[in-house]
Amino acid sequence: MLRRVPSRLRRQLPPEHIPGAVARLGPDSRPDPYGLRGQAAILDGPGRAQRQAKRRGRQHTMAETRLIQSRYRLLDVIGRGGMGEVWRARDEALGRQVAVKCLKPVGPQPDRSFTGILRERFRREARVAAALQHRGVTVVHDFGEHEGVLYLVMELLDGRNLSQLLEDNGQRPLPVPDVVDIAEQVADALGYTHEQGIVHRDLKPANIMRLTDGTVKICDFGIARPGHDVGSASRLTSAGVAMGTPHYMSPEQISGGDVDHRSDLYSLGCVLYEIATGVPPFDLDDAWAVLVGHRDTRPEPLRSHRAELPGFLDRVVLDLLAKSPGERPTDAGDLRRRIRYGRTGDRPPEPGPTTRPTTRPPGLPSWTHAMTAGRRATGTVAAGLPLPDHSAGLTSEWTTGTDPRALPAVRGERPTPSPELLSTLADRHGTGLDLGRLGHWEEAGEVHRAVAAEREHALGPDHPDTLSSRYEVGFTLSRTGRADDALREFGRVVDGRERALGPDHPETLAARQETAYVLGQLGRHFEAHQMYAAVLASRERTMGRDHPDTLRCRHNLAFNLARLGRLEDSYRLAHEVADARTRLLGATHPDTLATRYEVAYTLGRLGRWEDALRTYREVAQARAASLGAGHPETLSARYEVGISLGRLGRGAEALELYRALVQDRTRVSGPADAETLRARHGLGVNLGRMARWEEAVGEARQVCAIRERTLGPDHPDTLVSRREIAVGLGWLGRWTEALTLYRQVADARTRVLGADHPDTLTGRNDEAHCLEQLGRRTEAVELYRQVAALRRQRGAPRP
Template sequence: MGDSTLIQGRYRLLERIGRGGMGEVWRARDESLGRRVAVKCLKPLGTGHDHSFTRVLRERFRREARVAAALQHRGVTVVHDFGESDGVLFLVMELLEGRDLSRLLEDNKHHPLPVPDVVDIGEQVASALAYTHEQGIVHRDLKPANIVRLADGTVKICDFGIARLGHDVGFTARLTGTGIAMGTPHYMSPEQIGGDDVDRRSDLYSLGCVLYEIATGVPPFDLDDAWAILVGHRDTEPEPPRTHRAELPAYLDRIILDLLAKRPDQRPDDARELGRRITAGRTAPAYAPAVPAPRTRMPEPVGGRAALPSWTHGMTTGHKATGTGLRSTPPDPAAGLSGEWIPRPAGDEAAAPAPAPDERPDPAPEEAAALAGRHSAGVNLGRLGRWEEALALHRAVAAERERLLGPDHPDTLASRYEVAFTLSRTGYAADALRAYKRVAEARIRVLGTDHADTLAVRQEMAYALGRLGRHADAHQVYTSVLAARERVMGADHPDTLRCRHNLAFNLGRLGRPEDAHRMAREVAAARARVLGPEHPDTLVTRYEVAYELSRLDRWQEALVTYREVAEARESALGPDHPDTLAARYEMGISLGRLGRSTEALALYQELIDDRTRAQGPEHPETLRARHGLGVNLGRLGRWEEALAESREVCAIRERVLGPDHPDTLVSRREVAVGLGWLGRWAAALTEYRRVAAARERVLGPDHPDTLAGRDDEAHCLEQLGRGAEAVELYRRVAVQRGAGAR
């Protein structure tokens, strides 16, 4: 085929824009509709195949093309038409005006992509894979060249259907007659290399390879010998991406390594779970460094190359994209958040024996013991903060216990409870709430409404409601559980006090700081009496007392309480423990609010050094301390220094957290404040507008933070002498506030 060829009297080929193992891609014009399209022409198979094989291939092509054409998702390339012309099979697809990831890396001189771009690409591809996998379609050849990013930022996966066709013909997991495999060794899953059946989790492994490369600049196994690459995928644990690029967020490092697990059952369950994990990490990054999980070491190959399937011998490397090598501390009270929810101790089940409702035979003792051991292992993984691994293990144990013991057996419900608990601690509050509800209904039915386990799961339901912002609903559940705990266990039982602490916290979120402060003081006194004045639970409640004092503008009392908590935590936990550092940070806020900015400045300087040593220079909490330093430099009138500090923190936050993250926007606003104090109002207006636009995009036009940003913008216009524009903007904000209040 050549330039100006007309296919089926309709599609005119204009320019070849790509060539691959199975054919060519042409820029073309649909003469019937007058639109630009892309036409992929598959290479003829040649004379080596008999007519019956060719006939079967054509039928499979038509079937797979119909499947591809039926896919309707913004992340999947649209297939318009398909057919055969002069013995050549072809697909007509939307013409993508963008660059594939291979080209993006090449244009970036083989440097990794910015972190926000990596996260955004991963999130969009996960969404597209979730959709296609739910349609029963596995791509089988996911690689940078098959992922295109359009000019508007939309990411699309190409070649669905083509990859499946290649598999049917025998390209994907075997050599062609030329000795070149379809698919590139750099992105093939271990099961694909072994010639085993592949499912959606093979695509997830390939996506892990892609994310690894665009995040670090090199594939996970960057070797020149194809066989060595295949052995690497099968037998060698990849180096963590952060060893190549320390600035990568810990959650992203963990996700990529989980995608690259050797066994499919060790990877995320599906692409939708992967998408949730990316979203949770992007919107609420973990403040504690991730604990590296031990990776399973696969058996060493025996007998050299013979350990791999024969089809891999002589395989070339092909093309790769480049050629070169929880617990969080409480956030700033100024943001309206404080303290922490207090979960029950992980694994504290106190399950009373109860008969299973069905008459299943008891499992063998060794089988029950093995499940109990795996259950405990999941609990311990949670204690170490390795929640994703804990979730996978608890799900597996729950399914096995349900099969052996029945859905309402206490052991099954204990595992279901742990699944919900782990979902809650990994940011999936809505999923956790649904799971808790099912466990609560079963426990009420089997154990009764006042059983300790029933109350425990209902209390966790309230926790999940709070995380979802449904504080009024959470209040009702906490109040009901507290009444039952006091009736059954007594007012001073640790579980009763835990419930009262959470109720106090929730009162604060309901805008009742006086009630929250009163109840928190009562709980702190009771915990000191029952558990001791320096017990971690006592100190957590005293921390909450201090926060409610700050909300009541009783800053001197808040400072004294925070200082006492910090000293006690340093004695019990050590000076570098996150809880100790969190209390010291709150001391700095209190000092600043009291006008003692010189003291606050000294405290923040020490805290930055300690945070950097303990958690790293780009950890979100280190940056939060640096933000506090900049604020107090401004309060002392040192605006040039304050502006420089704010700009640097803003740049790091934008790179690490993303341009629209709340912390980034807080820093950008601080840059604008500094510019304003230095009389540079035009530059300040630009920054204020960026903040307001981002908040409107993320939070909506009527959100209080968005409206506050518009107020800042109007004030800036006023300072620039643009009074009419300022008045109009003030009026618009007032109308929106009034509409929101109704």
């Protein structure tokens, strides 16, 4: 899973990019009654939107709550829609500026049912947005609830949306090279999001940002403006359509037809038409006439408005604006190739037989793509024009939600559960995900277990929603150290998904991949390798080598190969994945940096410490630039820099680095945090390398005491600290004290790990060495013999 990328010894949430400066808010070229315009990034100084609001005497929703969750300090409003506000804010923990989007209450006496729907969709929107990791999509950093108000924390972008660029240009079209570049970058971003099964459904100029460095990003996961009758024709021509904006809606959206990724391609065609010619394809004042134009009228060629446009761009945009989805480019990748060939003048390859991707109606879960969806619900019909089912898209969200109407197709004769029950269970499932995201794994597990039991009763054991809850149960078990239980749970999920979805379905493969990870946790690395290899073969066959999920699996396989001792194979595979991610995502993308981190780790294991040091430093610098110097992922890379320096004999540099790292870890996470203590352990080790053994023993004693109190006396980290004390005492010649500690460590490892575990044998070897130093040679020889026999019995090589 994307949110579960392995770091060196544990999985971690992927970090995000953070641009620096911000830009000024400017009005869109058209009314924006549907949501927030340019929500991710737009202000200067106190913000023009805020100054205008103050002049109108408006009260901001969260003006009295300037600090959210003791972390995000709201500064000024930079966008407002009917249901939400976007604030420029400062992340006090990391010292960076962000955009915070808040869901506002609906009127003085809001309809509870309607508000509940909006809140659930806002949560789903946050989860979907946070799962998208691409340089062409606005990054989501955080999500939560503060004093009853839901909020979403996003990157603050330095740039202008396309509507603002048109306005800046006096509503004249943009330069041709800019139009082509924007088209190519948006096609690339849409290709990624469509591969994730996500359809935007509200692509328009105001939702596409061009940053000052030329990067183009899709943004605005907007909140729709509510109406008392959001599905009626009256709302279509006044307050707005909840699922799209009239000037950029596809014919199938307008007619209530099945909407898939090709609807986004149509909307992109409308956007490109406008920035290339200065006007949208159907430039009419009446919204109804605009919709009819999309449905019935062929657009005029772009070069009838602007003769200097290249012919290939005219053809590409008109193809995007085809009335029938089947007549448009197959997908965003096809579109990008057409643009590239047109731009470079290269001859495209001869077309061969193609298979169009299977699509699914909006609002259905991903597992229905191979099923018959049944009778489609149609919207209200007025003046002979069927309208969309607006209740399916109240937030103009990127859609991956479930549709209860599809459930009976897989339940047979099971009684149909009420929509209220399904909605409640979905909400509780989301709560479990949020608890996990915040690190409350025990509580998350309790929530998911309860939801799984109720879903199994209501929907059946093999229903995708039931299995989704079971999947999360397994994940929480793996995060709380219960790997055996997690393995059993994932086994149930794999079996159920293979029966219901097939062995090559992405959700089946995701469960098998998590199973492989848990096998690695249990030290069963050969079995993990076999499963990773099988999953990878399936992903490459069904998705291609460069699909994000395929690359994630290749990353995990490289990680596991290192644990099998196949270091050269691990290095080669990790290097290939890093190169692929650099090419597809950019050199500073979180996934790219995670793999380069793994490359550096393998280099260290291979003894190539100079190369490891250089790579770790590059990762640390990139993370500091994008996340901040105090971000946990930056600090993790700095810790590895310290290890590399120590291995190279540069103890003084390592000591200086660890002193600074301890201060930063303490400030960010507290003095008793595991990572703070790990940094202090590194500090103690390097004090020893500098022969400052009294200080080293003192540091190790303090760390050991905290670990014993917080983790327990037999925890592996506690035992490592106790052994470090013994090492220092030995160097100080205090061998009797050292022997007592070495025996404690070896006895504890025997109890916890077994007598023949490699760590236990290392502890007994330390004990024998200590006996030898004390002149108790006979005892030492006997213990060395016992260790050697156990090693032979286990089949482990002598270190």
